[in-house]
Amino acid sequence: MTSPVATASDRSAPTSSGTSGSAPRLRTPRRRHSADRPRRSVLLTVLTSLVLLYSLVPLVWLAISATKTQEGLSRSAGLWFDGDFALWDNITETFTYDDGVFTRWLLNTLLYVGLGAGGATFLAVLGGYALAKFDFPGRRSVFAVVIGAVAVPGTALAVPTFLMFSKMGLTNTPWAVIVPSLISPFGLYLMWVFATEAIPTELMEAARIDGAGELRTFFRVALPLLAPGVVTVLLFTMVATWNNYFLPLVMLKDPDWYPLTLGLNSWNQQAATAGGEAVFNLVVTGSLITILPLIAAFLLLQKYWQSGLAAGSVKE
Amino acid sequence: MTTLQPPAAAEPRPAPPPVRRDRRSWTGWGFLGPFVAVFALVFLAPLAYSVYLSLFRDQLIGGTTFVGLDNYAEALKDDRFWASLGRVSLFLAVQVPIMLGIALLVALALDSGRLYGRDFFRISIFLPYAVPAVVATLMWGFMYGTRFGLVGDINGALGVSLPDPLSPDLVLASIGNIVTWEFVGYNMLIFYSALRVVPHSLYEAAQIDGAGQIRVITAIKLPAIRGALVIATIFSIIGSFQLFNEPSILQPLARNAITTDYTPNYYTYALSFNGQQHNYSATVAIVMGLITMVIAYAVQLRGMRKGV
Numbered sequence: 226m227t228s229p230v231a232t233a234s235d236r237s238a239p240t241s242s243g244t245s246g247s248a249p250r251l252r253t254p255r256r257r258h259s260a261d262r263p264r265r266s267v268l269l270t271v272l273t274s275l276v277l278l279y280s281l282v283p284l285v286w287l288a289i290s291a292t293k294t295q296e297g298l299s300r301s302a303g304l305w306f307d308g309d310f311a312l313w314d315n316i317t318e319t320f321t322y323d324d325g326v327f328t329r330w331l332l333n334t335l336l337y338v339g340l341g342a343g344g345a346t347f348l349a350v351l352g353g354y355a356l357a358k359f360d361f362p363g364r365r366s367v368f369a370v371v372i373g374a375v376a377v378p379g380t381a382l383a384v385p386t387f388l389m390f391s392k393m394g395l396t397n398t399p400w401a402v403i404v405p406s407l408i409s410p411f412g413l414y415l416m417w418v419f420a421t422e423a424i425p426t427e428l429m430e431a432a433r434i435d436g437a438g439e440l441r442t443f444f445r446v447a448l449p450l451l452a453p454g455v456v457t458v459l460l461f462t463m464v465a466t467w468n469n470y471f472l473p474l475v476m477l478k479d480p481d482w483y484p485l486t487l488g489l490n491s492w493n494q495q496a497a498t499a500g501g502e503a504v505f506n507l508v509v510t511g512s513l514i515t516i517l518p519l520i521a522a523f524l525l526l527q528k529y530w531q532s533g534l535a536a537g538s539v540k541e
Numbered sequence: 542m543t544t545l546q547p548p549a550a551a552e553p554r555p556a557p558p559p560v561r562r563d564r565r566s567w568t569g570w571g572f573l574g575p576f577v578a579v580f581a582l583v584f585l586a587p588l589a590y591s592v593y594l595s596l597f598r599d600q601l602i603g604g605t606t607f608v609g610l611d612n613y614a615e616a617l618k619d620d621r622f623w624a625s626l627g628r629v630s631l632f633l634a635v636q637v638p639i640m641l642g643i644a645l646l647v648a649l650a651l652d653s654g655r656l657y658g659r660d661f662f663r664i665s666i667f668l669p670y671a672v673p674a675v676v677a678t679l680m681w682g683f684m685y686g687t688r689f690g691l692v693g694d695i696n697g698a699l700g701v702s703l704p705d706p707l708s709p710d711l712v713l714a715s716i717g718n719i720v721t722w723e724f725v726g727y728n729m730l731i732f733y734s735a736l737r738v739v740p741h742s743l744y745e746a747a748q749i750d751g752a753g754q755i756r757v758i759t760a761i762k763l764p765a766i767r768g769a770l771v772i773a774t775i776f777s778i779i780g781s782f783q784l785f786n787e788p789s790i791l792q793p794l795a796r797n798a799i800t801t802d803y804t805p806n807y808y809t810y811a812l813s814f815n816g817q818q819h820n821y822s823a824t825v826a827i828v829m830g831l832i833t834m835v836i837a838y839a840v841q842l843r844g845m846r847k848g849v
Contacts, residue, residue: 266655273650273662276643280666280726283680286691290683298683352576359569367577370585373834384813384822385587385594405583413576439568468673470786475814486675490790493679497793509683512676519671527664534734 353416457533
């Protein structure tokens with residue numbers, strides 16, 4: 226996610242015109258609001274607030290709806306509370322309904338995220354470090370192949386992967402979800418760009434001269450410098466695994482191995498099946514419980530992932 | 542898509558002296574090896590297997606036989622496939638410009654420093670990205686519903702009758718709205734991150750030269766983040782062509798409007814898992830993959846050209 230095109234020539238033009246424009250500066254009285262600290266605009270804030278409302282209203286709707294009973298959902302207005310405040314009942318019922326299958330889905334999701342996103346981040350960090358800091362044959366073609374593969378539609382891979390995994394006896398096991406999650410081309414790219422910026426080659430040379438092996442140099446010198454990049458990649462692979470729907474849909478038959486996304490959808494569709502019980506209040510409450518951990522992670526770690534992303538954009 | 546690599550000029554240091562090269566080549570692969578090994582297992586092998594599958598056909602009599610490019614010929618004549626491709630193309634032409642346009646405007650507003658509460662805006666607008674597509678679709682599906690949705694509320698409160706967002710005429714736009722909601726913040730963040738690293742001295746210089754805000758945006762900011770714009774566009778194109786989650790989850794709510802061949806991805810999924818036509822499914826998926834790559838590559842070439 227960088228701007229590989231903006232080269233030095235893009236920049237030099239305005240800069241040079243700035244140099245020639247330094248004379249008028251002497252005559253201009255110093256402005257209170259410079260380019261760095263412009264005047265705040267109420268109009269612009271109001272306009273941007275429209276996008277803010279668009280982004281937040283559905284989440285507010287979800288939070289309010291989670292306080293309603295099944296009947297309350299259809300009885301009351303969407304954006305205000307119903308007479309009955311059923312949030313705690315809904316949460317209890319979500320976790321206990323159908324022998325606590327939601328808890329099982331939550332644990333499955335944690336397993337997939339832990340191994341899938343954790344592993345994907347680890348592989349991306351190692352690979353990105355290699356691409357950024359070592360010169361080896363095939364270095365450029367590796368990335369060309371990886372990025373080219375991103376354009377391949379999910380189903381083009383899902384069907385043959387399913388058939389392959391089915392022959393290997395992996396379908397309907399957690400591995401069928403975890404193994405494909407281990408590859409994050411975006412993570413590799415971000416780590417490559419980040420490692421190029423963040424690790425001074427001199428530091429690695431110094432460590433080697435001091436007698437550190439390659440692994441020790443990586444873990445003791447490089448890894449600490451890569452921390453914001455690692456957090457960024459981890460968050461984005463976490464979102465990808467936590468939110469994954471298509472891969473488990475293809476790979477898993479047994480509801481006991483479902484992640485939350487698949488489970489919630491099965492609850493929702495239950496109402497449409499013959500004799501199925503409508504549990505929309507649980508779908509809504511379960512949805513809220515599903516998104517809270519990720520939103521919390523983004524809010525708590527924003528300092529790290531934002532600097533990681535910004536560093537990813539520095540590459541020119 | 543090789544040109545997505547940062548240009549060679551971007552390497553921070555000249556190539557290391559040749560003396561070290563032998564030792565380094567081995568070490569680099571040591572770190573990259575695990576990624577490449579898993580990548581080969583979950584990307585390259587299925588891809589090769591997919592091509593292999595597309596050359597065969599399951600016959601009722603005679604079992605699996607080699608049919609060469611027959612499946613491809615069938616796909617090129619398949620009206621259902623072309624209809625689904627037309628649908629996602631229309632989606633792409635309307636939804637992606639709207640989404641990226643809003644994302645760019647918000648990113649420019651954030652970057653201008655003229656907003657009150659900038660950080661609050663940035664993080665709040667980004668939040669929907671953390672919501673799974675399943676949850677986003679279920680949520681919007683409920684809100685679209687006239688029974689306990691917001692549309693029903695608006696109709697009741699204002700005494701109007703808004704058209705049903707899940708009707709065949711409107712459901713594509715309703716899906717577009719869900720996708721826009723999910724990804725506006727993500728794209729905004731990509732653009733904003735790119736804008737943050739444009740040196741502020743450029744703005745000072747432009748201001749002294751008498752350039753207004755609009756001129757600064759068109760002459761400095763947009764060219765500086767062109768790479769981010771191109772990459773966001775490419776990812777959005779790929780995303781549109783791969784559309785599956787939103788229509789498939791909305792399907793039970795909009796049975797008449799959304800068929801199992803609604804998008805190319807949905808079609809290949811249905812072919813394979815409902816119809817057991819694995820070979821033909823693989824063929825359609827490959828054709829779709831090729832179309833996606835060609836268009837993404839064309840956009841990239843055009844976008845990267847100077848002075849567009």
